[in-house]
Amino acid sequence: MTQNWGGQWSADGWTARIWAPDARHVGLLLRGQPHAMTRQDDGFWSVTVAARPGDAYLFRVDGQDMPDPASRLQSGDVHAPSLVTGPAGDAWQTSWQGRHWAEAVIYELHIGTFTPEGTLAAATEKLAGLAALGITAIELMPVGQWQGGRGWGYDGVLPYALHPAYGSPGDLRRFVDHAHSLGLMVILDLVMNHFGPEGAYIHHAAPRFFDESRHTPWGAAIDFSQPAVREFWIQCAEYWIGEYRLDGLRLDAVHQISGPGADDFMRQFAQRVRAVDPARPIHLIVEDERNEPHLREAGFDASWNDDFHHAIHCALTGESDSYYANFSHDPIGDLCLALQRGHVEEGQPRPGGDAPRGEPCGHLPPTAFVNATQTHDQVGNRARGERLLSLADPEGLRLAYALLLVAPYIPMIFMGEERGATTPFLFFADFTGDLAEAIRKGRATEFAGIASLGAEVPDPLSIDTFQRSRLAWGDANARDWLDLTRRALAFRAAQVVPLLKSGRSAPAEVTRHGTASLSARWHFHGGTLDLWLTLGQVEPDLKPPQDAAFSVGRFGLDPFALCVTTRPR
Structure with a gap:
């Protein structure tokens, strides 16, 4: 029982x-x-x-x-x-049947820094503007309660409880209800691989919850061989999906959900969570560093694809430190692989890398990969939290951003990216005493000697670090970026999404031209999607059609140019 x-x-x-x-x-x-x-x-x-x-x-x-x-x-x-809680006192105002996964354009946001107020109520007021741009899904960074008022959310210790600094459970229900009224899905980032460092009383109540013989980067591994442990997390997910009518979950670092029982747990998790409301689609995304296909083959919708991000980042910045090392040798070649197969690393030897990582995933549909040019991780895990616009040629970044939005993979925008934000997103927390000092020292040690990621580390416990990370809404270049976002997403909705829904009919073809240019063709039952790109050089021999449905820049004249068109079958 x-x-x-x-x-x-x-x-x-x-x-x-x-x-x-x-x-x-x-x-x-x-x-x-x-x-x-x-x-x-x-x-x-x-x-x-x-x-x-x-x-x-x-x-x-x-x-x-x-x-x-x-x-x-x-x-x-x-x-x-x-x-003690009782039934929710407010009824849903919007009839909602969900959306097809192929329609997803994800917007990742952190409630605490998305608006000056840092609340769900304030974030609700911004949703109409996002929907008007063509965004179709909001992905909330974790909201399970942690100690203190501010933090990224990955130090949660009460994963069923809404973090009170963001508002009340009623505020979250109103946020979701309003999002649905605008056609926006709402996805929640759920952390099941560890608990935070303060207030995790589960260690005292049930030491068997953990497998002390294995460790994650954040502490003792969770023992998924225990039926009660599996039920804790499945019921947690069922609660969020059912109580708040969420459209799906992003599961943090599932490569740390390992050991006996983990595979059975993941399969059972997907079945049970989708059964909460079988009348509408429930979408499940994983963050999985292993680059393996088995979870997506077993029914999970998609995985975050850091390979695409790393190729773009290295091509635009030339950085080669840390995890960028094996993407810095030939980032354009890696971008060709990402556009052709989804992942870049599929188990083959790589220059600058450690042991080979990944398995072949090119047979998966494009919708099985969530691509991004910026995320909370990739911005916030820099010492100074710089966004890519502060590191790269703005025209190059505009082109990469446009590529993200029109390519046939699921695009994810990090809050503010749609308006060309330059506000940093820093790592911040709200602990005190010895724990706070340990975090300060750990953060400084993490970046010691990594020049490109920033040698001077802002104090993560300072309120100023948190306040500096609040999204600015008065960016001088916002109109130009918003226009690009709106135009690219209109093209995506009208021409890319129908192809995705028709299904892939043959493998993609990607050809490299020169040192920094490429052309690509994706085959679908409904037709083909053709793309031409030059990322940093004028390529006179690359001649896309003049009447392309979507373009940025001028081929043969501009070093950064993109052209996309579709053809019916």
């Missing part, structure tokens, strides 16, 4: 549950009053009590008081009592 994590209502009252398989004594403190809990054979403890929505409660596990690891709402920070 499947046990539910957290609280659940029934005709008998409110039942609280927690998994503490090795604990000797577990109790519930409801409104400060103790209630003994009963242990089941599977290690769950439960008790049914008379409760009201808004009541504060804690679990007492072998003398340690702690909030509910599956808390839906906190009375304060991650150390405070959890709150």
